[in-house]
Amino acid sequence: MPYLEASVRHRQFVAAARTALARDGVGRTSLRAVAAEAGVPLGTLQYVFPSKELLLRAVIEEVIEETAEALRAAADLDGGLEQALRRGVAGFWARLVEGRSGLQVMQYELTHHSVRTAGMESLARWQYERYTAVVADWCQQAAQRAEETCAVPFAQLARLMVASLDGLIMQYVCDPHPARSRQDLEAITEMLVSLAGVRRDPGTVTG
Structure with missing residues (x-):
C-alpha cells in the first residue's frame, strides 16, 4: 500500500x-x-x-467549513451586516441546500444519532455550537468592517439564523418546492435584518 x-x-x-x-x-x-x-x-x-465519534466529528467539521466558505463566498463583508445577511443567506441556500437534500439529511441524522446514543450527546451540542460560532463570527466581522452596531448580541443573531434555516431546510427536504422556499427565505432574511437593527457605530470618527 x-x-x-x-x-x-x-x-x-x-x-x-x-x-x-x-x-x-x-x-x-x-x-x-x-x-x-x-x-x-x-x-x-x-x-x-x-472511534466512530472522532470520525463523525471530522465529517461535521468539514461540513461546517463548507458552510463558512459558502458564507464567505456569498458576500463582501466590507459591505456591512445587512448586505452580508441578505447575500449570505441566499448564497448558502443556493450552494448547500437547493439540490443537495442528501447533505442536509446526513447532517440531521448526525445530530439525531448523537442525541440518542449514550456517550455521544456532547457531539450534537458541539455541532450546533460550531455552527452558531461560525455564523456569529461572520456577522461580527461584517459589522466591524463597516463600523456598524447590531441591536442584539451576535451569538443570538447567529442562533436565530441557524434555527430559522434549519426549519426551512427540513420543509424543503420533506417537500421540495424551490419557488416557495425562495419566498420563505426572503421573509426569513427580512426578519433577521430587522432583528439586527443595523446602525452606524456612533463612536466612529469620520474625517
Whole structure:
C-alpha cells in the first residue's frame, strides 16, 4: 500500500465516511464499512480515527467549513451586516441546500444519532455550537468592517439564523418546492435584518 501523509489519509477517510453515511445512514455506518469504502484495512482507518465519534466529528467539521466558505463566498463583508445577511443567506441556500437534500439529511441524522446514543450527546451540542460560532463570527466581522452596531448580541443573531434555516431546510427536504422556499427565505432574511437593527457605530470618527 503506498504511503500517504496523515492529512491526505484524513481527507480520504472523511470523504469515504460521507459517501457511506449518505448511502446507508448514520446508524448503519461502521468504521469497518468506511474502511471498505476507502479501500483500506480497518486498522489503517483506526490509526487515524480510533472511534466512530472522532470520525463523525471530522465529517461535521468539514461540513461546517463548507458552510463558512459558502458564507464567505456569498458576500463582501466590507459591505456591512445587512448586505452580508441578505447575500449570505441566499448564497448558502443556493450552494448547500437547493439540490443537495442528501447533505442536509446526513447532517440531521448526525445530530439525531448523537442525541440518542449514550456517550455521544456532547457531539450534537458541539455541532450546533460550531455552527452558531461560525455564523456569529461572520456577522461580527461584517459589522466591524463597516463600523456598524447590531441591536442584539451576535451569538443570538447567529442562533436565530441557524434555527430559522434549519426549519426551512427540513420543509424543503420533506417537500421540495424551490419557488416557495425562495419566498420563505426572503421573509426569513427580512426578519433577521430587522432583528439586527443595523446602525452606524456612533463612536466612529469620520474625517
